[in-house]
Amino acid sequence: MFFKNIYEKGLAQASYMIGCQKTGEAVVVDPQRDIAEYLEIAKQEKLKITHVTETHIHADFLSGARELAAATGAELLLSDEGGADWEYLFEHKGLRDGDSFMVGNIRFDVLHTPGHTPEHISFLVTDTPASDKPIIILTGDFVFVGDVGRPDLLEKAAGVAGTMEDGARQMFQSLQRFRELPDYIQLWPGHGAGSACGKALGAVPASTVGYEKIVNWALKIDNEEEFVKAILEGQPEPPKYFAMMKKLNKEGAPILGDIPQPGKLSKAEVFKMLDEGATIVDSRNKVQFAEGHIPGSFNIQDNGSFSTWSGWLLDYKKPFILVAADDRIQHLTKSLIRIGLDNIAGYIPNVNDFKNELVELKNISAEDAFKKIESGESHVLDVRATSEYNESHIEAAQHIHGGYLPERFSEIPQDKPIIVHCLGGDRSSTATSVLMSKGFKNVTNMLGGINAWKKAALPVVKEEAVDV
Numbered sequence: 001m002f003f004k005n006i007y008e009k010g011l012a013q014a015s016y017m018i019g020c021q022k023t024g025e026a027v028v029v030d031p032q033r034d035i036a037e038y039l040e041i042a043k044q045e046k047l048k049i050t051h052v053t054e055t056h057i058h059a060d061f062l063s064g065a066r067e068l069a070a071a072t073g074a075e076l077l078l079s080d081e082g083g084a085d086w087e088y089l090f091e092h093k094g095l096r097d098g099d100s101f102m103v104g105n106i107r108f109d110v111l112h113t114p115g116h117t118p119e120h121i122s123f124l125v126t127d128t129p130a131s132d133k134p135i136i137i138l139t140g141d142f143v144f145v146g147d148v149g150r151p152d153l154l155e156k157a158a159g160v161a162g163t164m165e166d167g168a169r170q171m172f173q174s175l176q177r178f179r180e181l182p183d184y185i186q187l188w189p190g191h192g193a194g195s196a197c198g199k200a201l202g203a204v205p206a207s208t209v210g211y212e213k214i215v216n217w218a219l220k221i222d223n224e225e226e227f228v229k230a231i232l233e234g235q236p237e238p239p240k241y242f243a244m245m246k247k248l249n250k251e252g253a254p255i256l257g258d259i260p261q262p263g264k265l266s267k268a269e270v271f272k273m274l275d276e277g278a279t280i281v282d283s284r285n286k287v288q289f290a291e292g293h294i295p296g297s298f299n300i301q302d303n304g305s306f307s308t309w310s311g312w313l314l315d316y317k318k319p320f321i322l323v324a325a326d327d328r329i330q331h332l333t334k335s336l337i338r339i340g341l342d343n344i345a346g347y348i349p350n351v352n353d354f355k356n357e358l359v360e361l362k363n364i365s366a367e368d369a370f371k372k373i374e375s376g377e378s379h380v381l382d383v384r385a386t387s388e389y390n391e392s393h394i395e396a397a398q399h400i401h402g403g404y405l406p407e408r409f410s411e412i413p414q415d416k417p418i419i420v421h422c423l424g425g426d427r428s429s430t431a432t433s434v435l436m437s438k439g440f441k442n443v444t445n446m447l448g449g450i451n452a453w454k455k456a457a458l459p460v461v462k463e464e465a466v467d468v
Helices: 036-044 065-072 164-179 209-215 224-232 241-251 267-275 286-291 306-313 326-337 366-374 386-391 402-407 426-437 449-455
Strands: 002-008 013-020 025-029 048-053 075-079 093-095 100-103 106-112 121-127 136-140 186-189 279-282 320-323 344-348 362-364 379-382 418-421 443-446
Touching: 002 036, 013 036, 013 100, 013 106, 013 186, 025 100, 036 048, 036 065, 048 065, 048 100, 065 075, 164 209, 164 224, 186 209, 241 306, 267 320, 267 344, 286 426, 306 326, 306 402, 306 426, 326 344, 362 366, 366 418, 366 443, 366 449, 402 426, 418 426, 418 449, 426 443, 443 449
Parallel strands: 025 048, 048 075, 075 093, 136 186, 279 320, 320 344, 362 443, 379 418, 418 443
Antiparallel strands: 002 013, 013 025, 100 106, 106 121, 121 136
16 A cells, blocks of 8 residues: 655645555545646556545635546545535535445545534545555544644634534534544544644644544543533634635635746836736745835745735735745745635746835834833734733733734724734734735834743733634
8 A cells, every 4th residue: 555645834734645556546635736746646656546535625725636636537536424505516426424435455434524514524544455454544624633623613714603513512423433443543634733723733744543542632521511612712713715715615616737837027017917906925034025125015924824824815806916036936826826826917036126116114122112112102013813912912912813904904093103013023024014005104013023022021911812
């Protein structure tokens, strides 16, 4: 049996290729949208991708299942569980609890494991020439290493009212079934640390059923009411683009056929596109951005959070322009199409041609920020997650998660200068750039964030936040 874990760090997302080396057949589970890596692996291993499947209708990335099936002619196998509201709206072969299918000599048994979503399924994998007992469970967003899938996304991100508690109770029941599995089975989940699909995901890529029974917090709770309360507490804010992913993955995203190749734009082309409503995404580091950027640009840095913050802030209906080096364009393009942001109008390799138009982003040290905040001269805005704010924050701080800023501009006072901060200065650079793009004139980024504030032994408080 051939087994390969393909991990995308930007979204902390795992997909899997499993093949029968005797027959040359393979299946890909939970593929990402840019499929070249799967095709290359299959070629290297002399395998033909004959099946494509996934564990559920994903919220955090755009599925590549249809893309891969179209490219290979593979059979598309998808869940038919969860009821009419959770049916895929494109052609596929349905899978239900108790079904099985063969990929060469490898058997895949389907388990309906609702909780994270109503239609969620997991796969028990058996290498039949070796044994009649399963050796692997692919759990998707059901059980992670050290955590379980959050049941609140349908309500918080997709707007399906009244589903959180039902999902939590379904998860509790699914976990009872999980407890019955043999301890020796390897567990390979759909996400790792950094994903917003849970609150305590481990960084180790895999586990075993037995180990999770020992260490996973969710499997230590035997009382359903206690479990429901625990799983709904402390979940991170779901990025806004999750609702769009649910819609596109259910209806079927456009098939690309290949990775888009954005072209370089002239200065005149950029200004024309800006006049027509395009957005500039400047992926340079925060220091370069602060020194000079094209007015109206969003500073979404080229790092592990690029996809997530692009999904938080960009309008799916509007074109956008990238500021990025030539050798980073393909990588950033992949990061964007993985969450369905296909409207890349082109890119600018540097801002040298715009030197007469560039504006600066002001920075301030924690010590100087303290003086201005204490005197009442400046307003402080904390753009971290609610859990971070609850842990400790500046007493005078207004808390608005950076991803929610576009909907909450009206809540931010403009009668005094604004100092923006996060944990270390990256997210606050993004937030400051967003505020500047919307006409906030006197806004400053606090260098080093709350880390620098604490290092300088400046005072913080801990209390429950009332806003989210």
